[in-house]
Amino acid sequence: MSAFLGWISTLPALAQIPLVLLAFLAVIALLIFFLEIAPRTGRKFTIIRAAACVLIPGLVFLALGSVLWAAGAATLFGALFFYLDYRSKQGVGYLFQLVGFLSPAIFLLAIGLIYPTIQTTIQAFMNSRGTRFVGLENFIWIFTQDTGIRTVLNTVVWVLIVPVVSTIFGLAYAVFIDKSRGEKIFKVLVFMPMAISFVGASIIWRFVYAVRPAGQEQIGLLNQVVVWLGGEPISWLSNEPWNTLFLIVVLIWIQTGFAMVILSAAIKGVPAEQLEAAELDGTNAWQRFINVTVPGIQSSLVVVLTTISIASLKVFDIVRTMTAGANETSVIANEMYSQWQGFEVGRSAAFAVVLFLMVLPIVIYNARQIQKQREIR
Amino acid sequence: MTATVPARVAVDKKTQKQLARGEKFGAAKRTKKRLTSRGATIAALVIAVLWTTPTFGLFISSIRPPEEILRNGWWTIFQNPGFTLNNYVEVLAAGNSTLNLAGAFINSIAITLPATIFPLVLASLAAYAFAWIKFPGRNWMFIGVFALQIVPLQMALVPLLSLFSRGLSIGDVELFASLNASNAYSQVWIAHTIFALPLAIFLLHNFVSQIPSELIEAARVDGAGHGQIFFRIVLPLTMPAIASFAIFQFLWVWNDLLVALVFADGRVAPMTKLLAEITGSRGQDWNLLTAGAFISILVPLIVFFALQRYFVRGLLAGSTKG
Numbered sequence: 001m002s003a004f005l006g007w008i009s010t011l012p013a014l015a016q017i018p019l020v021l022l023a024f025l026a027v028i029a030l031l032i033f034f035l036e037i038a039p040r041t042g043r044k045f046t047i048i049r050a051a052a053c054v055l056i057p058g059l060v061f062l063a064l065g066s067v068l069w070a071a072g073a074a075t076l077f078g079a080l081f082f083y084l085d086y087r088s089k090q091g092v093g094y095l096f097q098l099v100g101f102l103s104p105a106i107f108l109l110a111i112g113l114i115y116p117t118i119q120t121t122i123q124a125f126m127n128s129r130g131t132r133f134v135g136l137e138n139f140i141w142i143f144t145q146d147t148g149i150r151t152v153l154n155t156v157v158w159v160l161i162v163p164v165v166s167t168i169f170g171l172a173y174a175v176f177i178d179k180s181r182g183e184k185i186f187k188v189l190v191f192m193p194m195a196i197s198f199v200g201a202s203i204i205w206r207f208v209y210a211v212r213p214a215g216q217e218q219i220g221l222l223n224q225v226v227v228w229l230g231g232e233p234i235s236w237l238s239n240e241p242w243n244t245l246f247l248i249v250v251l252i253w254i255q256t257g258f259a260m261v262i263l264s265a266a267i268k269g270v271p272a273e274q275l276e277a278a279e280l281d282g283t284n285a286w287q288r289f290i291n292v293t294v295p296g297i298q299s300s301l302v303v304v305l306t307t308i309s310i311a312s313l314k315v316f317d318i319v320r321t322m323t324a325g326a327n328e329t330s331v332i333a334n335e336m337y338s339q340w341q342g343f344e345v346g347r348s349a350a351f352a353v354v355l356f357l358m359v360l361p362i363v364i365y366n367a368r369q370i371q372k373q374r375e376i377r
Numbered sequence: 378m379t380a381t382v383p384a385r386v387a388v389d390k391k392t393q394k395q396l397a398r399g400e401k402f403g404a405a406k407r408t409k410k411r412l413t414s415r416g417a418t419i420a421a422l423v424i425a426v427l428w429t430t431p432t433f434g435l436f437i438s439s440i441r442p443p444e445e446i447l448r449n450g451w452w453t454i455f456q457n458p459g460f461t462l463n464n465y466v467e468v469l470a471a472g473n474s475t476l477n478l479a480g481a482f483i484n485s486i487a488i489t490l491p492a493t494i495f496p497l498v499l500a501s502l503a504a505y506a507f508a509w510i511k512f513p514g515r516n517w518m519f520i521g522v523f524a525l526q527i528v529p530l531q532m533a534l535v536p537l538l539s540l541f542s543r544g545l546s547i548g549d550v551e552l553f554a555s556l557n558a559s560n561a562y563s564q565v566w567i568a569h570t571i572f573a574l575p576l577a578i579f580l581l582h583n584f585v586s587q588i589p590s591e592l593i594e595a596a597r598v599d600g601a602g603h604g605q606i607f608f609r610i611v612l613p614l615t616m617p618a619i620a621s622f623a624i625f626q627f628l629w630v631w632n633d634l635l636v637a638l639v640f641a642d643g644r645v646a647p648m649t650k651l652l653a654e655i656t657g658s659r660g661q662d663w664n665l666l667t668a669g670a671f672i673s674i675l676v677p678l679i680v681f682f683a684l685q686r687y688f689v690r691g692l693l694a695g696s697t698k699g
Contacts, residue, residue, distance in 0.1 A: 009561030013487040013645075016562060020491050028498055035604030097603045101506035105499045105522075105574050112571030113525045116536035173424050176417035188682070189425045192432060195677035197632030199649045203656060203670040204431045207438065207663065217449045219663075221434060224450050253428065303583075307576075314529050317634045321656060336531045345535075352532040367520040 031056075031100055038096045049096060053079070117356075123349035138350035147330070152354065154244055155313060155332045158251070159358070162312040163305050166252045170259025170304070175289065178267055187264065191257035198254070198317030205250045206322060209236040240328040247329055250318050255311065259304045266300035267293060299373070306366055313359055332358075432674075439464055439671045443664035464668035471665060472651055475644050478669060485631060485647040485676070488562055492569035492630045493623055499570070500577035501585075501619060505607050507578070508586035509593055519582070525575040534639045537568060541640075564640045569630050577622060584618035585611055620687040628677050648673045 004023065008016050034052050037045050127134045142148040170190075177186040193201060210220030214232050218224040223233040236246045270293055278288045294301075316333040323329045330338075332355045339348035437451040442461045449457055469479045476484075507519045541564050588611060596606050634649045641647055652669050655662075 005561060005563040009563065013483045013562075017487055017490050020563075020566070021494060024491070024495060024498070031502075032604055032608060035607070036602065038602060038604065040602075098506060098510050098512055101502045101510065101603070101607075105503035105578060108499070108567075108571045109522065109525055109574055111540060112537055112568070113528050113533055113575070115540075116533035117528050119536045120532045169424065173421060176421040176424075180418060180421070186421060186425055190428045191681070192678065193428065195628055195632075195681045196432070196674050197634065197649050197652075197677075199634050199653050199656070200632070200670040200673050203652075203666050204435045207435060207667065208431050219447065219450050221430070221450065221452070224452070253431070256428070310526060316531070320634075321653060333529060333531055336529070340531075340535070349532075352529055355529050356532070363524045363526075366523065370520060370523065371516060 031104075035097050035100045038100070053096065120349045120352050123345055124353045126346050126349075128344045128346045134346065138346045139354070141347060142350055142354065147328075148335075150328055151330045151332055151335045151351075154328075154330060155355070155358070157244060158248060158312045158315055158331060159309055161245075161248050162251050162255060163308040166255040166308055167259045167263075167301065167304055169252070169256045171263050171301075173256070174260045174264035174267055175293070178264065187261065190260055193254045194257040194261075196254070199321055201250055201254055202318055202321040205253075206237075209246060211235045237323055237329075238327050243323070243327055244329050247318055247322060250322070251312055251315060255308050259308065262300055262304050263297060266297035270296035299369075302366070302369060306362055309362055310359060313355060435667050436671055438663065439667035441664075443662075446663045446667070464664045465672065468655075468665045468668040468672065471655060471669070473654065476646055476651065478648065478651055478672065480644070481646055481648040481651040482672070484562075484641070484645050485649075485673075488565050488569075488637075488641065488645075488647050489627055489630045491562075491566045492573075493626045495566060495570040496573035496577050496626065497619055497623055500574055500581050501612065501615065502607070503574075503578045504581035504585045505603075505611050507582050508588075509606070509611070510603060522575055523579050526579065530572060530635055533572070534635070537571075538564075538639055541567075562641070562645055565636065565645070568636050568640050569633070572636065573626055573629070577626070580622055581615065581618060584615050588614055617687060620684070624680065624684050624687070627680055631677055632673075 008019055011019070034049075034056070038049060124138055125133060125135060127137075142152070173186075173190060177183050180186070196204070207219075208221050209223075210218075211223050211233050212218050212220075218227055218233060222236065226233060237243050274292050274296070275288060278292050283291070314333055315331055316337065319329060319331050319334045320337070324334070332351050336348045336351040336355070339345075339351065434451045437454055438446050440460050440462065441451065441454065441464075442459050443464070445457055445459050469482075470477050472478050472481065503522075507515060507522075592610060593606060596610055601609070631647075632649060633647075634653055637647050637650045638653075641650065652673055655665060655669055
């Protein structure tokens with residue numbers, strides 16, 4: 001694989017796309033071929049399966065540039081695998097299929113997310129060069145420093161405001177435009193910021209917040225409005241603590257469209273009969289909304305709130321490109337990057353762990369939610 | 378609801394009254410609905426205007442001559458007319474020593490297309506397994522995958538980068554060799570694929586698990602294995618969901634800065650990275666910034682406008698459960 005990717009990188013950019021896609025799809029086609037024949041009985045299929053059990057892991061290991069050891073391990077693995085599979089209660093080929101479906105994703109997650117997470121967690125308890133165990137020193141450093149506490153607090157502010165406000169705006173907008181004329185155009189207008197990169201959005205909003213000294217003509221829209229109302233132009237991004245709020249506006253602007261699109265689809269899924277029944281009972285529009293629509297879209301609301309919460313906990317690009325954390329606007333993700341650039345790997349990792357701990361409640365809540373849904377099913 | 382004639386049924390007085398109230402309510406409903414919808418429409422209009430103004434201002438600014446941009450606000454375009462495409466010409470040639478914005482545009486395409494397709498294929502395989510193959514520890518494993526969403530990218534970037542450049546070996550056994558592919562797209566493709574998987578598996582699982590179980594069981598009774606069920610039943614039925622997630626993934630990869638900062642260097646850098654560089658080094662060149670930002674917005678907007686049909690349909694497919 002390494003050789004293939006090396007060769008492909010010498011080609012022109014646009015020629016690489018079809019080639020790499022073809023190679024990928026060929027591998028997937030082979031995988032699906034084996035999955036197809038896995039449950040069939042008969043000596044021929046048994047032999048093919050047994051061969052695949054040894055060949056596929058072997059090929060994967062070879063592709064990743066490994067040695068004879070790997071091939072040996074693959075053979076052993078394949079034999080064991082085949083034996084277990086044959087004895088499985090679920091029928092021939094069961095384990096084979098399971099691994100075929102799951103292993104590509106799980107393998108990538110293991111090397112790309114699980115292994116790095118463990119490594120970072122270990123680093124959080126090491127000194128800046130990762131050579132000596134220092135216990136909780138890095139965490140103590142974060143929570144005894146003004147800027148450290150400030151950074152954590154700012155992140156809390158982000159995660160409290162952004163999900164709630166964008167969900168409320170998105171939900172209200174979705175309800176307002178539901179079944180109205182030109183609904184599609186309305187949707188597109190608010191969803192558009194979602195298609196804009198955080199860097200692009202930062203440029204847009206820096207332009208809105210741009211400030212000129214009083215008396216000169218303003219080029220930033222917000223200050224022009226202030227001047228029209230008879231005020232003095234304000235430097236929005238340098239007066240703390242309000243500057244954090246002006247950064248938060250940018251993320252709200254981006255995420256509202258996301259909330260709106262998903263909630264709008266969910267609203268359309270609320271059964272019309274329920275709404276009509278409530279209407280016949282003499283409820284008004286607000287009561288119908290609270291008692292019928294909201295319970296009907298509850299699971300979508302949870303997904304939206306979760307996704308936006310996680311996005312705002314991890315916010316990086318906006319802070320980085322608009323203020324780079326100056327004037328007390330820093331957030332954890334930004335501080336992590338700054339510490340890493342300053343070769344304070346231990347502190348950077350400690351920030352990562354703090355962030356991880358902050359997201360944990362959200363995940364636990366969602367996990368319980370998922371489990372509940374599965375029990376219903 | 379229009380042409381139904383109510384059947385005459387013998388009822389007592391109380392029910393008759395109730396029915397009458399229902400009819401009156403039906404008549405009043407139409408006018409009432411129009412009234413509330415007028416207020417709602419105004420509110421919606423206000424939100425729509427607030428949400429579009431910043432982008433609109435950026436677009437207007439990008440086609441104004443540089444001196445005008447710096448002298449007065451874009452809303453004075455009618456008092457100070459003047460249009461030019463020079464900003465666009467200039468910004469396409471701007472950049473650093475190895476790359477200009479036009480080249481970065483091509484890079485963005487070369488990074489985004491594979492990085493959209495890889496995770497979708499792998500995630501739909503995994504989502505099927507989590508939804509329809511029973512195995513011990515399935516719930517915990519699924520929750521584990523969901524939980525990986527929260528691993529901040531920053532936490533994974535550096536170890537992953539060293540994994541790519543040095544390989545991984547435990548003791549003397551080399552698990553895999555280095556990718557030796559700096560200045561190539563492969564690192565970025567793999568990184569984006571990995572980072573997209575948790576959310577993709579989670580969302581696709583939601584759709585896949587909502588397929589009526591009778592359908593799957595009927596196929597199984599007919600002798601279809603998991604491979605056939607996946608390919609013939611699940612994949613076609615989840616196509617709308619896959620399409621809508623593909624659009625999201627496309628937008629995310631196209632707009633990503635952080636992964637690009639770490640994995641795509643030199644001549645393979647995408648547009649966001651170059652744009653961030655231009656923002657940093659010439660923060661006051663509003664003519665270049667506005668034109669550059671608008672070029673980077675253009676492709677996502679085209680994709681979004683062209684495919685929004687599919688994507689609303691896909692989201693609908695998931696939300697209407699039987």
